[in-house]
Amino acid sequence: MTVGFKTLDDIGSVAGKRVLVRVDLNVPMAEGKVTDATRIERVGPTIAELADKGAKVVLLAHFGRPKGEPKAEFSLEAVARSAAEVLGRAVGFAGDCVGEKAAAAIAAMKDGEVLLLENTRFHKGEEKNDPEFVRALAANGDIYVNDAFSAAHRAHASTEGLAHVLPAYAGRTMQAELEALEKGLGSPAKPVVAIVGGAKVSTKIDLLMNLVKKVDALVIGGGMANTFLAARGTEVGKSLAEHDLGQTAKQIMIEAAEAGCAVILPVDGVVAREFRAGAASETVAIDAVPQDAMILDAGQKSVEVVNQWIDRAATLVWNGPLGAFEIEPFDRATVEAARHAAGRTREGRLISVAGGGDTVAALNHAGAAADFTYVSTAGGAFLEWMEGKPLPGVEVLKR
Numbered sequence: 001m002t003v004g005f006k007t008l009d010d011i012g013s014v015a016g017k018r019v020l021v022r023v024d025l026n027v028p029m030a031e032g033k034v035t036d037a038t039r040i041e042r043v044g045p046t047i048a049e050l051a052d053k054g055a056k057v058v059l060l061a062h063f064g065r066p067k068g069e070p071k072a073e074f075s076l077e078a079v080a081r082s083a084a085e086v087l088g089r090a091v092g093f094a095g096d097c098v099g100e101k102a103a104a105a106i107a108a109m110k111d112g113e114v115l116l117l118e119n120t121r122f123h124k125g126e127e128k129n130d131p132e133f134v135r136a137l138a139a140n141g142d143i144y145v146n147d148a149f150s151a152a153h154r155a156h157a158s159t160e161g162l163a164h165v166l167p168a169y170a171g172r173t174m175q176a177e178l179e180a181l182e183k184g185l186g187s188p189a190k191p192v193v194a195i196v197g198g199a200k201v202s203t204k205i206d207l208l209m210n211l212v213k214k215v216d217a218l219v220i221g222g223g224m225a226n227t228f229l230a231a232r233g234t235e236v237g238k239s240l241a242e243h244d245l246g247q248t249a250k251q252i253m254i255e256a257a258e259a260g261c262a263v264i265l266p267v268d269g270v271v272a273r274e275f276r277a278g279a280a281s282e283t284v285a286i287d288a289v290p291q292d293a294m295i296l297d298a299g300q301k302s303v304e305v306v307n308q309w310i311d312r313a314a315t316l317v318w319n320g321p322l323g324a325f326e327i328e329p330f331d332r333a334t335v336e337a338a339r340h341a342a343g344r345t346r347e348g349r350l351i352s353v354a355g356g357g358d359t360v361a362a363l364n365h366a367g368a369a370a371d372f373t374y375v376s377t378a379g380g381a382f383l384e385w386m387e388g389k390p391l392p393g394v395e396v397l398k399r
C-alpha cells in the first residue's frame with residue numbers, strides 16, 4: 001500500500017543529526033505512575049531505529065490539556081522515567097520544550113541518546129500553531145519525524161507546523177496505524193457498529209454528525225451518553241454531561257435517523273454519590289437517576305443491549321469506555337462488552353477495531369486487547385479518519 005509520504009526508509013543518514021520526533025505520550029496515569037504503557041511501547045521502534053543509527057533523538061509530546069500554562073500536574077517528567085523503563089534505554093528530560101533549557105539539554109546530548117522535552121502544551125503557541133513557536137521548536141532540530149498518529153487530528157505546532165519548516169517524515173507507528181486502519185476499515189464489512197463513550201464530549205461530539213452516515217448503529221456510552229440523555233430531557237443528576245451541547249446532540253439524532261443509523265443509549269445506569277473506589281452504588285433505570293447522584297457506568301440491561309448490537313455487527317469500531325472503568329465497580333460494563341467483542345472476534349465472526357489512550361487501557365484491564373483485530377493508539381484521530389476527514393498531521397506529511 002502506498003502511504004503517500006516519506007517514511008524512515010527515505011530519511012538517509014541521521015548520524016549526529018538532531019531529530020525532533022513527535023510522539024503521543026498522553027498516557028493514563030494514576031498517583032504519578034503510568035497505568036498503561038501502550039503508547040510508549042508503540043513509539044519504541046521509531047526511537048530505537050533513529051537512536052541506533054546515531055541520531056540525537058529529541059522527543060516532543062503533550063500531556064493532558066494544561067491550556068498553554070506550565071502546571072506541575074501536567075509535567076512529562078514522570079512519563080520520561082516510565083519511558084526509560086519501557087524502552088530499555090536512558091531517556092533524559094528537559095524542563096521546557098523551547099528556549100535555553102531545551103537548547104542546553106540538546107547541546108549536551110551524545111549521538112544515539114534520547115531526550116524528552118517538557119509538555120508542548122505549556123506554551124500557548126502549540127495549540128495555536130503559532131509560526132513563532134514553530135520556529136522556536138524547529139531551532140532544536142535538523143529533521144522532523146511525526147510518529148503521533150493519535151494526535152494527527154490536531155493542527156498544532158508540534159503535529160503540523162514543524163513539517164512545513166523541517167524535512168519531514170512519518171515514523172513507523174504513524175505508518176503502521178494508517179496501513180492497519182486501511183486494511184481493517186478501508187471498506188468495512190457491514191453492518192458496522194460504532195461504540196463511542198468516554199469523557200472528551202466536547203471534542204468528539206461533532207464527529208458523530210458524520211460518523212452516523214458511515215455506520216449502521218451508534219452505541220453511545222460514558223459521559224457522551226449522559227450528554228445525549230440530558231438533551232432528550234432525562235434527568236442525569238450530577239453526572240459528567242455537557243448540557244450546553246444539547247442542540248448538537250439533538251441534531252446528531254436527526255442526522256442519524258435520516259441516514260438510517262440506529263442510536264442506542266443506556267437503559268439503566270450504575271449511580272453513586274461519590275467518585276471513588278468502593279463508593280456505595282446502585283443500578284437504576286435510566287429515567288430514575290437521583291438528582292444528587294452520578295451515572296458512573298452503564299447497567300446490566302444496557303450491557304445486554306450493547307452485546308446484542310455487537311452480535312449483529314460484522315465490524316465494530318470502539319472509542320471511549322462505557323463507564324469510569326478506572327474505579328471499581330464502575331468498570332463492569334466496559335469489561336463485559338470488551339470481553340464479548342473479543343469472544344466474537346476469536347470466533348471469526350467480527351472485525352473489531354478499538355482505539356484511544358483510555359480505551360486501550362480499558363481493553364487491557366479487561367484482558368481483551370489481544371483478541372481484537374486491531375488496537376489503535378488513537379481515539380479521536382481514528383474516528384476522524386473513519387469519518388473521511390483529512391488529518392492535518394498526516395496531510396502535511398504528504399506535501
Ligand SMILES: Nc1ncnc2c1ncn2[C@@H]1O[C@H](COP(=O)(O)OP(=O)(O)O)[C@@H](O)[C@H]1O
Nearest residue numbers: 198199200222223296323324356357358359379
Ligand atoms: N459516566 C462517566 N462518568 C465519568 N467519567 C467517565 C464516564 N464514562 C467514562 N468516563 C471516563 O472517560 C475517560 C476516557 O475518555 P476518553 O479520553 O474520551 O477516551 P480515550 O482516551 O479512549 O479516547 C475515562 O477516564 C473514564 O473514566
Ligand SMILES: O=C(OP(=O)(O)O)[C@H](O)COP(=O)(O)O
Nearest residue numbers: 026150151356357378379380381
Ligand atoms: O489522547 C488523545 O486522544 P484520544 O483521547 O482521542 O485517544 C491524544 O493524545 C490527543 O489528545 P487531545 O484530545 O487532548 O488533543
